[in-house]
Amino acid sequence: xxxxxxxxxxxxxxxxxxxxxxxxxxxxxxxxxxxxxxxxxxxxxxxxxxxxxxxxxxxxxxxxxxxxxxxxxxxxxxxxxxxxxxxxxxxxxxxxxxxxxxxxxxxxxxxxxxxxxxxxxxxxxxxxxxxxxxxxxxxxxxxxxxxxxxxxxxxxxxxxxxxxxxxxxxxxxxxxxxxxxxxxxxxxxxxxxxxxxxxxxxxxxxxxxxxxxxxxxxxxxxxxxxxxxxxxxxxxxxxxxxxxxxxxxxxxxxxxxxxxxxxxxxxxxxxxxxxxxxxxxxxxxxxxxxx
Amino acid sequence: xxxxxxxxxxxxxxxxxxxxxxxxxxxxxxxxxxxxxxxxxxxxxxxxxxxxxxxxxxxxxxxxxxxxxxxxxxxxxxxxxxxxxxxxxxxxxxxxxxxxxxxxxxxxxxxxxxxxxxxxxxxxxxxxxxxxxxxxxxxxxxxxxxxxxxxxxxxxxxxxxxxxxxxxxxxxxxxxxxxxxxxxxxxxxxxxxxxxxxxxxxxxxxxxxxxxxxxxxxxxxxxxxxxxxxxxxxxxxxxxxxxxxxxxxxxxxxxxxxxxxxxxxxxxxxxxxxxxxxxxxxxxxxxxxxxxxxxxxxxxxxxxxxxxxxxxxxxxxxxxxxxxxxxxxxxxxxxxxxxxxxxxxxxxxxxxxxxxxxxxxxxxxxxxxxxxxxxxxxxxxxxxxxxxxxxxxxxxxxxxxxxxxxxx
Numbered sequence: 001x002x003x004x005x006x007x008x009x010x011x012x013x014x015x016x017x018x019x020x021x022x023x024x025x026x027x028x029x030x031x032x033x034x035x036x037x038x039x040x041x042x043x044x045x046x047x048x049x050x051x052x053x054x055x056x057x058x059x060x061x062x063x064x065x066x067x068x069x070x071x072x073x074x075x076x077x078x079x080x081x082x083x084x085x086x087x088x089x090x091x092x093x094x095x096x097x098x099x100x101x102x103x104x105x106x107x108x109x110x111x112x113x114x115x116x117x118x119x120x121x122x123x124x125x126x127x128x129x130x131x132x133x134x135x136x137x138x139x140x141x142x143x144x145x146x147x148x149x150x151x152x153x154x155x156x157x158x159x160x161x162x163x164x165x166x167x168x169x170x171x172x173x174x175x176x177x178x179x180x181x182x183x184x185x186x187x188x189x190x191x192x193x194x195x196x197x198x199x200x201x202x203x204x205x206x207x208x209x210x211x212x213x214x215x216x217x218x219x220x221x222x223x224x225x226x227x228x229x230x231x232x233x234x235x236x237x238x239x240x241x242x243x244x245x246x247x248x249x250x251x252x253x254x255x256x257x258x259x260x261x262x263x264x265x266x267x268x269x270x271x272x273x274x275x276x277x278x279x280x281x282x283x284x285x286x287x288x289x290x291x
Numbered sequence: 292x293x294x295x296x297x298x299x300x301x302x303x304x305x306x307x308x309x310x311x312x313x314x315x316x317x318x319x320x321x322x323x324x325x326x327x328x329x330x331x332x333x334x335x336x337x338x339x340x341x342x343x344x345x346x347x348x349x350x351x352x353x354x355x356x357x358x359x360x361x362x363x364x365x366x367x368x369x370x371x372x373x374x375x376x377x378x379x380x381x382x383x384x385x386x387x388x389x390x391x392x393x394x395x396x397x398x399x400x401x402x403x404x405x406x407x408x409x410x411x412x413x414x415x416x417x418x419x420x421x422x423x424x425x426x427x428x429x430x431x432x433x434x435x436x437x438x439x440x441x442x443x444x445x446x447x448x449x450x451x452x453x454x455x456x457x458x459x460x461x462x463x464x465x466x467x468x469x470x471x472x473x474x475x476x477x478x479x480x481x482x483x484x485x486x487x488x489x490x491x492x493x494x495x496x497x498x499x500x501x502x503x504x505x506x507x508x509x510x511x512x513x514x515x516x517x518x519x520x521x522x523x524x525x526x527x528x529x530x531x532x533x534x535x536x537x538x539x540x541x542x543x544x545x546x547x548x549x550x551x552x553x554x555x556x557x558x559x560x561x562x563x564x565x566x567x568x569x570x571x572x573x574x575x576x577x578x579x580x581x582x583x584x585x586x587x588x589x590x591x592x593x594x595x596x597x598x599x600x601x602x603x604x605x606x607x608x609x610x611x612x613x614x615x616x617x618x619x620x621x622x623x624x625x626x627x628x629x630x631x632x633x634x635x636x637x638x639x640x641x642x643x644x645x646x647x648x649x650x651x652x653x654x655x656x657x658x659x660x661x662x663x664x665x666x667x668x669x670x671x672x673x674x675x676x677x678x679x680x681x682x683x684x685x686x687x688x689x690x691x692x693x694x695x696x697x698x699x
């Protein structure tokens with residue numbers, strides 16, 4: 001293997017980092033920027049309650065004009081996720097979901113006509129499958145990027161190279177606890193966009209956004225040209241405007257996963273749940289367009 | 292990750308600055324925790340260099356915990372086996388009845404140095420929870436202990452004990468409702484409270500610096516045992532044996548012997564009902580290399596990387612992972628890992644009680660069970676030192692139930 005631990009720690013500005021061949025994610029953000037829109041990026045769990053429902057939700061979100069879709073790979077011990085997403089993962093795994101079914105389910109969608117799909121998966125799953133195999137299979141299925149929430153930038157160099165060699169992006173996370181010197185190292189390893197965690201802690205719905213976040217986003221903006229997307233605790237359309245000048249994208253996780261709980265309920269009317277998800281997505285898409 | 296360590300010889304000079312034991316260990320955690328782990332590493336290194344910190348810890352260990360505890364020659368057990376001379380390192384005689392307090396006293400002092408007022412911990416059998424609750428009570432820190440609902444049922448005495456010490460015990464009902472889920476929940480708590488809370492992990496698992504730090508605090512077991520053996524027998528033992536769940540008592544016992552090449556080291560895992568997945572907790576015997584709870588080590592997982600359910604009669608060994616240093620010791624061949632079944636452990640517990648008047652914890656009984664086998668195969672001139680990591684009082688209800696007796 002060995003992952004190179006010697007990485008430069010000098011405080012260089014990483015603005016010069018240019019992408020020669022644009023990835024799908026980069027192209028998407030460039031178009032949004034030109035139009036003056038923010039990206040709306042919903043998160044959903046794969047396989048809750050089954051892959052056919054996941055395919056329906058992806059199609060629904062695509063038809064509502066969302067900009068990117070993050071697809072969570074259920075994992076048995078998800079320390080980075082809150083109770084709503086963990087419960088969703090547990091439901092999916094309880095039905096015996098396998099990683100290969102996620103790849104197959106996504107591969108059978110017309111992914112070139114859908115928004116870019118980003119795989120959010122624990123490093124435990126990548127490592128077990130073989131990092132290269134996982135990335136290759138995901139990209140072949142139609143994924144355009146990866147978020148590995150338990151792989152800090154310090155350990156991500158090898159994976160970053162593999163992902164980029166496949167023409168995809170490895171998204172890095174910055175937390176409110178991240179000191180500036182560390183953030184610069186993270187930005188050096190990032191591609192696609194930067195996932196800015198808005199509150200310390202795990203994913204979940206919260207009522208407000210901390211003022212420090214705006215400050216951190218402003219500072220990050222001076223350090224990178226990569227789009228800044230804000231996630232963890234974004235509740236709905238009313239929070240979008242606060243972020244408009246500071247961020248490039250909004251990630252919504254548990255709010256949609258909550259809707260998905262309804263898909264697996266006994267006697268569930270799947271179509272009406274899908275419509276609920278679609279209506280919510282609509283409101284977020286509207287809120288993120290140029291005013 | 293390749294098998295880098297396979298060709299290497301084990302050394303005690305691990306981990307490196309990034310937390311690597313050979314290829315194992317490191318940090319696989321969300322970014323939110325990275326800065327706290329870096330700070331903790333720095334603070335721990337400073338504390339180690341600080342004579343005042345060491346003096347305070349030493350004083351607590353002698354006047355509060357009751358160290359040094361004896362290395363006891365188990366005469367009748369030795370006669371029973373008819374082979375090697377068996378010595379017991381009596382961690383069961385510590386305050387709270389197990390080795391866990393060696394680590395919690397150290398980490399509570401560290402918590403105070405960092406100016407944090409709140410402590411969280413996970414617990415399986417409850418011994419680490421009790422040891423944390425005790426340390427927090429002693430220093431007036433707020434304490435929350437996460438414990439799986441299944442373990443709360445199995446270990447009622449310890450739950451009551453923790454509450455008496457003022458700790459809040461939070462039941463965890465997700466997943467398998469055991470130790471591994473309690474760790475997930477504690478990590479999650481820590482991610483939203485890390486500025487004012489310290490997480491006292493109870494074993495040599497988790498992200499760097501925990502595997503190193505917990506090993507260091509537990510190494511007093513092996514340091515004392517090594518010297519006590521020299522004092523009693525004027526030589527080192529031929530074999531040192533300890534049970535391995537996450538691996539804290541064994542890491543503390545083995546570490547001071549790692550560079551003593553003549554001393555064989557044997558770790559005993561929980562073999563449960565047998566070798567089928569889900570029937571045991573023998574991570575090093577049957578597991579694969581993988582990532583769990585923030586470090587890279589051997590793990591019991593399925594072909595997708597999902598953690599497998601495990602079983603052991605012992606709540607303290609009922610864990611699908613193992614500390615990264617044990618993985619390093621396994622791959623370098625420095626420690627031999629074996630597996631002992633539920634039934635063998637239960638039988639050893641009774642043998643020990645009848646022959647020596649000592650009721651061992653069901654965890655430690657796994658080490659005893661293997662010691663009986665090993666002693667029989669060795670000559671009378673040989674010496675075995677086994678870590679009696681805890682006393683069995685906490686297990687009486689469960690043991691009675693398994694023996695078909697009703698205590699209520």
